Amino acid sequence: MSATGAHVPRGALLPSFCRHLAAAAALVAAFAIVPAHAADPSKVIRHVFPAAETGFDPAGVQDLYSATIEQMLFETLLTYDYLARPAKLVPLTADAMPVVSDGGKTYTVRIRKGIHFIDDPVFKGRKRELTAADYAYSLKRLVDPKLRSPWAWLVEGKIVGLDEVAEAAKASGNFDYDAKVAGIETPDRYTLRIRLKEPDYNLPYILAHEPTSAVAREVIEAYRDVSGRAMANPVGTGAYKLKQWMRSSKIVLEANPDFRGFTWDFTSNDPDDQPLIAAMKGKKMPQVGRIEVSIIEEDQARLLAFQNGELDLMDLGGPLAPNVLDGGKLKPEFVKKGVKLSRIVDPALAYVYWNLQDPIVGGLTKDKIALRRAMAMAYNVDDEVRVVRNGQAIEAQYPIPPGVVGHDPKYRSSIRFDPAGANQLLDAVGYRKGPDGWRNLPDGKPFTIRYASRPDSLGRQLDELWKKALDSISVRMEVQKDKFPELLKLERQCKLMMRTASWIADYPDADNFMQLLYGKNIGQNNNGCAKIPEYDKLYEQTTRMPPSDERDRLYHEMTRLIEVYAPWRLDVLTYRNMLVSPRVQGYKKHPILHAEWAFVDIGRPVAGVPSAAGGKTVPD
Amino acid sequence: MGAYIVRRLWQMLPTMLGVILLVFFLFNWVGGDPAYVLAGKISNQEQIDNIRRQLGVDQPYWVQLGIFIKQVVTADFGASWSTNERVSHILMTRLGPSLTVVVPLVILATLISIGLALAVAYVRGSLTDRMVMIVCTVGLSVSILVYIIVFQYVFAYKLGWFPVQGWGDGFLENLFVYASLPILIGLVVSIAPELRLYRTFVLDEIYQDYVRTARAKGVSENRIMWIHVLRNASIPIITNLMAGIPGLLLGSFLIERFFSIPGIGREVILAVERSDFPVIKAITVYVAFATIATNLLADLTYKAVDPRVQLK
Numbered sequence: 001m002s003a004t005g006a007h008v009p010r011g012a013l014l015p016s017f018c019r020h021l022a023a024a025a026a027l028v029a030a031f032a033i034v035p036a037h038a039a040d041p042s043k044v045i046r047h048v049f050p051a052a053e054t055g056f057d058p059a060g061v062q063d064l065y066s067a068t069i070e071q072m073l074f075e076t077l078l079t080y081d082y083l084a085r086p087a088k089l090v091p092l093t094a095d096a097m098p099v100v101s102d103g104g105k106t107y108t109v110r111i112r113k114g115i116h117f118i119d120d121p122v123f124k125g126r127k128r129e130l131t132a133a134d135y136a137y138s139l140k141r142l143v144d145p146k147l148r149s150p151w152a153w154l155v156e157g158k159i160v161g162l163d164e165v166a167e168a169a170k171a172s173g174n175f176d177y178d179a180k181v182a183g184i185e186t187p188d189r190y191t192l193r194i195r196l197k198e199p200d201y202n203l204p205y206i207l208a209h210e211p212t213s214a215v216a217r218e219v220i221e222a223y224r225d226v227s228g229r230a231m232a233n234p235v236g237t238g239a240y241k242l243k244q245w246m247r248s249s250k251i252v253l254e255a256n257p258d259f260r261g262f263t264w265d266f267t268s269n270d271p272d273d274q275p276l277i278a279a280m281k282g283k284k285m286p287q288v289g290r291i292e293v294s295i296i297e298e299d300q301a302r303l304l305a306f307q308n309g310e311l312d313l314m315d316l317g318g319p320l321a322p323n324v325l326d327g328g329k330l331k332p333e334f335v336k337k338g339v340k341l342s343r344i345v346d347p348a349l350a351y352v353y354w355n356l357q358d359p360i361v362g363g364l365t366k367d368k369i370a371l372r373r374a375m376a377m378a379y380n381v382d383d384e385v386r387v388v389r390n391g392q393a394i395e396a397q398y399p400i401p402p403g404v405v406g407h408d409p410k411y412r413s414s415i416r417f418d419p420a421g422a423n424q425l426l427d428a429v430g431y432r433k434g435p436d437g438w439r440n441l442p443d444g445k446p447f448t449i450r451y452a453s454r455p456d457s458l459g460r461q462l463d464e465l466w467k468k469a470l471d472s473i474s475v476r477m478e479v480q481k482d483k484f485p486e487l488l489k490l491e492r493q494c495k496l497m498m499r500t501a502s503w504i505a506d507y508p509d510a511d512n513f514m515q516l517l518y519g520k521n522i523g524q525n526n527n528g529c530a531k532i533p534e535y536d537k538l539y540e541q542t543t544r545m546p547p548s549d550e551r552d553r554l555y556h557e558m559t560r561l562i563e564v565y566a567p568w569r570l571d572v573l574t575y576r577n578m579l580v581s582p583r584v585q586g587y588k589k590h591p592i593l594h595a596e597w598a599f600v601d602i603g604r605p606v607a608g609v610p611s612a613a614g615g616k617t618v619p620d
Numbered sequence: 621m622g623a624y625i626v627r628r629l630w631q632m633l634p635t636m637l638g639v640i641l642l643v644f645f646l647f648n649w650v651g652g653d654p655a656y657v658l659a660g661k662i663s664n665q666e667q668i669d670n671i672r673r674q675l676g677v678d679q680p681y682w683v684q685l686g687i688f689i690k691q692v693v694t695a696d697f698g699a700s701w702s703t704n705e706r707v708s709h710i711l712m713t714r715l716g717p718s719l720t721v722v723v724p725l726v727i728l729a730t731l732i733s734i735g736l737a738l739a740v741a742y743v744r745g746s747l748t749d750r751m752v753m754i755v756c757t758v759g760l761s762v763s764i765l766v767y768i769i770v771f772q773y774v775f776a777y778k779l780g781w782f783p784v785q786g787w788g789d790g791f792l793e794n795l796f797v798y799a800s801l802p803i804l805i806g807l808v809v810s811i812a813p814e815l816r817l818y819r820t821f822v823l824d825e826i827y828q829d830y831v832r833t834a835r836a837k838g839v840s841e842n843r844i845m846w847i848h849v850l851r852n853a854s855i856p857i858i859t860n861l862m863a864g865i866p867g868l869l870l871g872s873f874l875i876e877r878f879f880s881i882p883g884i885g886r887e888v889i890l891a892v893e894r895s896d897f898p899v900i901k902a903i904t905v906y907v908a909f910a911t912i913a914t915n916l917l918a919d920l921t922y923k924a925v926d927p928r929v930q931l932k
Binding site for chain 1: 703776789
């Protein structure tokens, strides 16, 4: 596509995309089937979640912690290379990367033969092989109205014929899983063909997303509850199986004895990765036989448990960072103990939006744009990084975070902290100060900005920073406090004036972030209710393009439009700091994969000391 | 006594109705609409309406209230909105860990408090009595949160006498390994106020004529304190004890969160965070019921302890 939106033949771009896929396919070797897995039951990893899981039905849950467990129990067609950055897709149960045809509208995937679900009474003693029909069933489940999946958007409106079956289900009350869906075909036992209404180059990412993991229809039908979800009986083909589940307290996974395994053969050009590669290369995986996950909500308890040797992996949240980190590095006492830090910038973005339909701050007229831009310039993100985020964040310059395809590390936003400039801007467009010292609208009427936030400590800290910022430009501000569900409700109805929101990547492509300002997503995830015709036009062009320099150029233009019209103030990118105990080998935090347990090893047990759960080991 | 129990049970009805109305209107007023969270990051109005329909929150208030009353009557609160787990299963599985902490705590705290109260009341006015009272005053001035943080740091992390957190599979393992430190903290927190209170009850009795008469008859001091005084002081003690039991189940949520004990208190916090109304409803109703039941039990115990008490 050209900048003006002139048409370029799709075929000119497609080969480049296919080359990407072909290159990724070369990484299949990393997941080459080996005769048997090498998991050692005495090798135990103890991980911690700061919040409770909800269940283990890929189509039914949406929280990070349930999804983390699901990634070990179930398998998607594709996954991500462990070390490649930015994240790169590779086949998982697929034989190779999907074959893309029909100008990006048809994807054909071959599934490996000989993959089996874990044994379950539902299978009546027979080995149950994974087939293309299982993936077809899993995709259909996402739009079953009874199941009310939070992931319906992944396929809704995209696959030929699927919406029609969903509509029929709404009328009849039952989703007909046997009904023919033209866009989901299984021409043979191991081939899945997906036909799309429009080209969508993000489909491979969706096929790597855990809601599309394969489930067996007979298992779901045997264990489903009234809403059609099988939350407590996960039966998958993954590297691990659920051994014990003490809800909201403890989850124990055990290596799946039938798992095909793979050889650790990842590569990286990053010098920091070379020791890790040297230690792990050639090992049969998974090595770890048992994973114990504790749910500990309180920060102190989590950190003490880690320091006490009760945990091996821990996500160090912002509030704990000053106890453990000195800037971006571990404090000496942790280094001395052999603790390691794996630190990445999360593929997530915090941003402040203004409601473009609001009578005070909305609209695309000069005075409204100036008001929003002045507020954006009055806010000091450095203060937020230092005070609120404990130094565990950086100011976002670009709406596409690092680790996401389309990110530009060199880009610098034109919106900078400049309260003096903000005051001048407001003076220039007629927001004069009244006798009370507060600015009035250009027509002389008083106005107040309502900043919405949650009634928690983060919300209160942000309230104070925004109050300070708007005080500095003499704009009256009040805080609108409400519970998160109510804020979401008001937001969807375009009834909030401004709020700090955040978005974490569902898949590592720029589209997942740039769609947040698309006009047609109002009422869904366009929480600022922005409708900027120039932006929408460019966005629509990008959706028809595979990742390319040309698409990146359009994203640059769209980012400049965000700065010009100021529907958002880009806020921060947060660090994820994973603390790793000395006995864990080969760990590197992945930006998209939730759990890395299948890629790591545990040091040898200490002689004479039991190495079962809680046992002590030392690094090799 | 049978007629008395029936009458008291009958009187529970308006109380329970009041609880039901309070919970229902409070949740609908401040609870928030869960459909917007359950719908996921990207959803449209049609999906949100579908969820509201399935949860029944699109029904008129009087219909929702009717369903709530039916749930209370049938003791079937359906399934959790966020996990789809049956509420009855949630309560059954979370009750055990809570009781593992609360039952030994109540027994130990009561026995220790009563024993110490009798002892310091016996030496009332002495230096020992005053020192114990000062320690109690200081002790009950400190927040439970401070005790938890300090004890967890010192006894679990620094000294390594207990695990920092966790919960196992076996009852004995849980009681002696994982629940020990939480029980110790619970004792420190509860003994100070109880000791002060029970000492007052005992002192009220010590100056009674029957004590003087017993001494004049040559009854031993031990018998006077442990039999005569304690029996007469036991009615307010029972009242205090019974009134506190239902609250303990929920009130231990801080301990349960810090020590990762999968109990009822922790579940309540989780349910509130998730706007999980079925769970909140069930726990509130059962705690209200337990409060009324323990009050009734306390009244019946009065009769057993003191035959002069008439149940009318």
